[in-house]
Amino acid sequence: NAGVTQTPKFQVLKTGQSMTLQCAQDMNHNSMYWYRQDPGMGLRLIYYSASEGTTDKGEVPNGYNVSRLNKREFSLRLESAAPSQTSVYFCASSEGRGSNQPQHFGDGTRLSIL
């Protein structure tokens, strides 16, 4: 089973460029999440989608947009990349907010903004 698949794994951008991080899950999960991980900061929630058709801001949404394309796919877009967005990005999915089941994570995207 693939679980949660993120693409790309690595990306280097110049300041001001845009890009979209892709995420897909094959576990029929309702909820999907985007986190960023910075040294010493743990995982910070950027946006989440509690169910297909809904998206909500997390702890650090500024500079990002998301799209829940369908139940499987949840993309994260950087419209105008800034060096402060250099980070490792993780997509995750779970059965739903009312569930006690764990989140499952993708392998991460290492993004550098020059």
Next chain:
Amino acid sequence: AQKVTQAQTEISVVEKEDVTLDCVYETRDTTYYLFWYKQPPSGELVFLIRRNSFDEQNEISGRYSWNFQKSTSSFNFTITASQVVDSAVYFCALKNYGQNFVFGPGTRLSVLP
């Protein structure tokens, strides 16, 4: 409000030593879930264990054990006879019913040969 504290930023032990990673949580809800994840140097996040708030039984899985104490709002993780492969960042997480996960800042464990 939900909060998870992992006071130990980094721990170093020598192989075969026992080590305990602390996790203290805050929540006003009576129904909640606690999790531990492992992030090895390769970077992926691996789910280790889940505990429900109404189940205070401790759990042992091989060299790993977890001590859940509601009285002190703690969910500590002990590795017995540590090995180099245990070197990783370990995250504790809390989820209230119907809400999102909240992660602690993580504890970096280095097991030296």
